[in-house]
Amino acid sequence: MSTVIDVEHLNFSFGSGALTQPVLKDITLSIRKGEIVLITGPSGSGKTTFLTIIGGLRQAFHGSVKVLDQQFINSSEQVKVSVRQQIGYIFQQHNLLKSLTALQNVSMTLEMSNGLTEQQRRDRSAEALIAVGLGDRLDYKPGQLSGGQLQRVSIARALVGQPKIILADEPTASLDKQSGYEAVSLLKRLAKESQTAILLVTHDYRILDIADRVVELEDGVIKSA
Amino acid sequence: MNKLTWFYFPARLAWRQLIFDRSKLAAAICGVLFACVLVFMQLGFKDSLYASAASAPVKLSGDLFLMHKQSEAMWRPIQFKRSELMRVLGNPAVAEAYPLYLGLAPFKNIKTQVKRTLMVYGFDPDSMIFNVGEVKNKREELRLKDTVLFDEYSRPEFGPMRQLLEADRNVTEINDYKVNVMGLFRMGVSFAADGNVITSDLNFMRIFPRRNHGDIDMGVIKLHHGASAKQVKAELKSELNEFINIFTYEELLKYEKDYWANTAPIGFIFGFGTVMGWVVGLVIVYQILFTDIANHRNEFATLKAMGYEHGYFVRLVFASAFFLAVLGFIPGYVLSLGLYHLAESQMYMPMPMLWSKMITVFLFILSMCVMAGLLAIRKLKDANPADMF
Numbered sequence: 001m002s003t004v005i006d007v008e009h010l011n012f013s014f015g016s017g018a019l020t021q022p023v024l025k026d027i028t029l030s031i032r033k034g035e036i037v038l039i040t041g042p043s044g045s046g047k048t049t050f051l052t053i054i055g056g057l058r059q060a061f062h063g064s065v066k067v068l069d070q071q072f073i074n075s076s077e078q079v080k081v082s083v084r085q086q087i088g089y090i091f092q093q094h095n096l097l098k099s100l101t102a103l104q105n106v107s108m109t110l111e112m113s114n115g116l117t118e119q120q121r122r123d124r125s126a127e128a129l130i131a132v133g134l135g136d137r138l139d140y141k142p143g144q145l146s147g148g149q150l151q152r153v154s155i156a157r158a159l160v161g162q163p164k165i166i167l168a169d170e171p172t173a174s175l176d177k178q179s180g181y182e183a184v185s186l187l188k189r190l191a192k193e194s195q196t197a198i199l200l201v202t203h204d205y206r207i208l209d210i211a212d213r214v215v216e217l218e219d220g221v222i223k224s225a
Numbered sequence: 226m227n228k229l230t231w232f233y234f235p236a237r238l239a240w241r242q243l244i245f246d247r248s249k250l251a252a253a254i255c256g257v258l259f260a261c262v263l264v265f266m267q268l269g270f271k272d273s274l275y276a277s278a279a280s281a282p283v284k285l286s287g288d289l290f291l292m293h294k295q296s297e298a299m300w301r302p303i304q305f306k307r308s309e310l311m312r313v314l315g316n317p318a319v320a321e322a323y324p325l326y327l328g329l330a331p332f333k334n335i336k337t338q339v340k341r342t343l344m345v346y347g348f349d350p351d352s353m354i355f356n357v358g359e360v361k362n363k364r365e366e367l368r369l370k371d372t373v374l375f376d377e378y379s380r381p382e383f384g385p386m387r388q389l390l391e392a393d394r395n396v397t398e399i400n401d402y403k404v405n406v407m408g409l410f411r412m413g414v415s416f417a418a419d420g421n422v423i424t425s426d427l428n429f430m431r432i433f434p435r436r437n438h439g440d441i442d443m444g445v446i447k448l449h450h451g452a453s454a455k456q457v458k459a460e461l462k463s464e465l466n467e468f469i470n471i472f473t474y475e476e477l478l479k480y481e482k483d484y485w486a487n488t489a490p491i492g493f494i495f496g497f498g499t500v501m502g503w504v505v506g507l508v509i510v511y512q513i514l515f516t517d518i519a520n521h522r523n524e525f526a527t528l529k530a531m532g533y534e535h536g537y538f539v540r541l542v543f544a545s546a547f548f549l550a551v552l553g554f555i556p557g558y559v560l561s562l563g564l565y566h567l568a569e570s571q572m573y574m575p576m577p578m579l580w581s582k583m584i585t586v587f588l589f590i591l592s593m594c595v596m597a598g599l600l601a602i603r604k605l606k607d608a609n610p611a612d613m614f
């Protein structure tokens with residue numbers, strides 16, 4: 001199976017000079033197509049930083065970070081933007097646009113790409129929402145939905161563009177136990193169907209069983225792989 | 226992304242975000258509307274001022290005009306010697322030269338007896354220096370002692386003159402001197418005078434006993450057919466005393482307008498008012514766009530993470546600015562139209578709503594909103610997708 005994320009000897013620090021604070025130390029990790037990898041570890045160990053580098057949201061300078069065959073180390077913004085369009089993001093907060101309906105929010109992912117008509121975008125967004133069990137909430141705005149429903153809308157938004165990778169940072173942190181577990185199992189089921197790789201950061205030990213592999217990060221170093 | 230969606234998508238999102246918060250949208254529209262009405266009224270008053278400032282010289286019929294160099298405008302003339310005017314008759318191109326006497330004086334409303342200042346024009350009824358039909362037709366009456374013609378376009382405070390004349394109530398006082406109003410003509414009010422009266426030079430001296438024939442306010446020169454006003458002006462200039470200004474017809478109009486635009490503080494006040502309207506509107510729209518970006522910072526950062534580029538958000542901000550300009554302009558235009566009508570009916574100032582003015586103000590408002598957009602897009606830099614996780 002092909003590799004979608006390939007990280008070798010990644011080092012990353014915040015600050016410069018005497019204030020340099022190393023956050024990631026010699027990280028090597030690769031993730032194959034359709035694989036679900038969870039990253040756990042204590043707070044401040046560098047999990048979020050790692051995710052933002054993989055997501056092309058933060059520039060790293062040392063080592064090698066290949067995402068979908070594009071090298072991110074010392075790359076241009078252009079390269080990262082085009083890769084970003086092929087990644088689905090799920091945030092700790094749902095981060096939906098509050099002035100848009102669920103359907104319009106999901107459509108935002110599709111409005112970046114060419115070739116779809118308005119009707120096709122609507123249909124695909126509606127399908128995605130039906131898949132996460134929100135077929136009857138298409139025209140609701142975020143203010144009218146519960147926390148669990150909002151996170152399911154953002155799962156639909158991440159998946160509708162058929163990305164090769166989904167990056168999620170503590171997606172269950174703002175949900176209760178029940179809806180948190182439901183959300184990630186739903187994510188797992190849909191990702192497996194479409195062979196999407198998932199890199200998910202979590203504190204939440206109750207959801208570890210959805211993973212194919214669990215990576216533990218401590219002080220910027222991978223403990224077990 | 227093709228051309229249409231390049232602008233359509235961010236514009237649509239801008240629109241959806243605008244209409245989502247109705248009360249904030251209403252506040253924004255009020256801000257633009259306010260600026261719009263302010264600018265419309267300033268421009269309206271200014272144009273009306275310039276148009277009326279030139280209403281008197283427009284009605285004069287002559288090729289060249291003499292005024293004292295110290296006369297800032299027709300309404301506040303400095304006298305010069307009649308003999309100075311008569312010297313121009315030595316030039317072979319000059320056919321006729323006539324003096325014009327000007328004076329502000331209180332006019333008693335026949336009905337209410339209240340006095341109000343208007344402009345009195347004194348001229349030789351045999352000359353044809355007023356290009357006003359009623360004045361030409363009433364030359365016989367004007368030759369009589371103590372007769373005047375009254376400007377129908379004077380402000381209503383002088384009394385309903387047409388009705389009064391029909392009822393044969395035509396005796397009143399100007400400068401406490403009894404006169405008969407023999408008829409009406411049409412000229413128009415200006416910022417300097419609320420009304421006008423035309424009389425003969427002889428009657429003018431009776432109304433203003435301190436004035437005499439020898440000291441005139443203006444000279445009106447008619448040239449022989451075919452003579453070039455420019456050339457004769459140059460010739461006369463070298464012959465006349467240096468304290469005399471000599472104007473062609475167009476130059477006189479311009480001189481009068483420039484007085485109001487530059488010398489008088491009024492032109493400046495309107496210009497200043499227009500700029501203030503722009504600035505106030507700019508600040509309001511900027512404030513709205515700025516807080517809008519700040520409020521949507523997380524949403525924009527999320528979209529950036531998903532792969533939206535900076536340009537998309539720039540287009541979104543400008544689309545918002547454009548929508549605010551249009552949404553504020555439409556009610557602003559309607560309101561201004563009403564205020565123009567009110568000004569015309571209540572203040573007797575000509576305030577036409579011209580297409581050119583409408584377009585000018587819209588472009589003005591649009592430039593204001595675009596400028597606000599330009600200032601606000603700096604705030605977009607705050608939306609950093611790396612902070613979203």
Ligand SMILES: Nc1ncnc2c1ncn2[C@@H]1O[C@H](COP(=O)(O)OP(=O)(O)O)[C@@H](O)[C@H]1O
Nearest residue numbers: 014015023041042043044045046047048049050
């Ligand atoms: N923008 C930043 N600037 C400077 N230091 C940061 C920044 N973001 C995170 N850090 C530091 O980097 C370390 C790792 O943070 P983070 O990746 O958020 O850890 P985790 O997600 O595992 O809790 C922490 O010590 C944190 O203080």
Ligand SMILES: [Mg+2]
Nearest residue numbers: 047048049614
């Ligand atoms: Mg974190």
